[in-house]
Amino acid sequence: MAEQRGTVGGPVLTEWFGRANLHKLEVYEKLGGYEGLRKVVTGMSAAQVIDEVKASGLRGRGGADFPTATKWSFVPKDHPGPKYIVVNADESEPGSAKDRYLMENSPHALIEGAAIATFAIGGHQAWIYIRGEYDLPYEKLRDAIAEAHAKGHLGDHPFGTDYPLDIRLYRGHGAYICGEETALLESLEGKRAQPRSRPPFPAIKGAWGQPTAVNNVETLSTVPWIIRHGGAEYAKRGTEKAKGTRMVTVSGDVQKPGNYEIEIGVTYRHIIEELAGGPFPGRKVKVFWPGGSSAKVLPGSMLDTSTDLDGLKALGTMGGSGGIIVMDDSHCVVKGAARLLRFYAHESCGKCTPCRVGSNWAVRTYERILANEGSQIELALLDRVQQGLQGGRCLCGLGDAAGWVIQSTMNHFRNEYEEHCLHHTCSVEGALIHA
Amino acid sequence: MSALSSHLLEEIKALPAKYPQPRSAVMPALDLAQEELGHLTPEAMSEVAVALQLDPGYVEGVATFYTLFHLEPVGKHRFYVCTNLSCMLRGAEDVVDRLKAAIGVREPGEVSKDGLFSYEEVECLGACEYAPVVRLDHRYEVDLTRGKIDSLVNDRRLVRSHVKTGVRSSLDTTPEPPRKKPVRRTKKSG
Ligand SMILES: Cc1cc2nc3c(=O)[nH]c(=O)nc-3n(C[C@H](O)[C@H](O)[C@H](O)COP(=O)(O)O)c2cc1C
Ligand code: FES
16 A cells, blocks of 8 residues: 555544454454444344443534434334445545545445444445445455455344445445435435435435445444544543544645544644645745635734634534645645535535535636636626525535535635635736646 | 447446445446546437436536546546646646657647557546556556656557566555656746
């Protein structure tokens, strides 16, 4: 494998990273892997598993921070048909690479976690929906599932019990919207990935109409540790309400980009300057996206902001998918925002009008601005489009996220926008975007 | 004569049984078809539809929604170049320019004269710590520089003329060369 860029030997998720061949069952198991699943299927009830995870305080790492145990408890216990765990391995949020890092290094942790979760909701089958571009992680998971079956950890009699557990893989085919859980379920059912209206929620009517809990890769990869060490041990880490550790991906203008495991509550300064080596010599952090491209930006003056999930919410932004994108003072914010808007417009599934029309309108406006055709009108337009995209008018959060990019960059860097629109210059880059 | 081989059609017909509902087989089936033909022709899509007992319009609707399905011919080696923000900050625009020159095409989707190459600009590949990144022949190639683009292209031309040599693929193999400084766009002064 390519050189690791990120934490090895960290506190929870990356505890065993860096050991040779961790992706092999033999190695993973020797270190203590599959102890959690053994404990669960041979000696715990589903309710006890949910309680243990509740005690950990674990919240979903796919972007919405929702408490994992609560999500599992929404799945009806008395449902007569199948129930599913669907693993969201679609990771496509710009700036986020941590699920890939986890799957490549430790595929068995995800498999073990998914199996434990399946047991906790009283199901027998999990599906991993993995983005189509992730060839290597797909192969790693495929081989690991085969190993787990061969060893008897999955199948009809895991660890000698009569509680069948199976995990299957399903490959995506390139569409960001598939990361949104209801769009993902549509895609898994062989349809165009367009979000569903809720209710009914997936817990009641999910994959193929059956009760389903959709969980992120990192969320489930954390679960075996929690079962091994106990929820209380996990909850010792983190802040008062946001417990534990999490992965962040640091990318962009830093010297040591990578996937780092951090205790929730450390500052962005710690992550960007210490873990990721800080900006290049002579450069300053101008702006950063604290939790994927969909999180409202913070200016470099706010590097001391804590990664506490609730603190970030109070600031109007979020920890989101953990993708920290850093831009230094040699790069133009307007150009960066324009690139992200192109992303949102391209990935809008087209179902909801405000998102489809608004994002394309924004792209055209940015194109005019970067072609030095902007004026006061474009400034006002961006402001109107931004408002139209936000406010939960759509079935999913994609449009809101597009609006946040415009709003937050304009809010903090109005000067750069005005320079482009009113004076047709860019004191930062000079260069214009490629049409 | 059908567009898809008969053994492939048999394979496709066996897919629906693997899923709780048969419709889920549509993407795996299109995958197989695309692997065999390189891209999805209208005939291939309707044969998939017949094999899965679905409406041809439905199958085409699915194929057009997802970017990894190609409805037009593509090069034998496809570069999926990430140009999203983290890669852009580290010189993705340069990568695109160099790649276009190296394979001799003007725009995404255009196939090089020898049929070997085409490229597409794609959204974040989820490997931002290695920016700039491309996906090529089912592997990620990372820390791209102009020189690295040239050798990716040349290696594949050589493979064609000398048949088999080992083509290196980064995320999968042993030691990476030392990190290069990111390619930065030259800036206009002032
Ligand atoms: C537009 C959009 C894209 C999303 N993309 C992802 C993704 O790539 N991976 C992911 O785990 N969650 C993604 N989510 C969040 C999921 O909808 C869902 O909340 C999550 O998978 C639940 O898992 P968790 O509770 O473990 O976080 C996305 C949400 C939206 C609105
Ligand atoms: S932005 Fe290029 S891989 Fe994420």
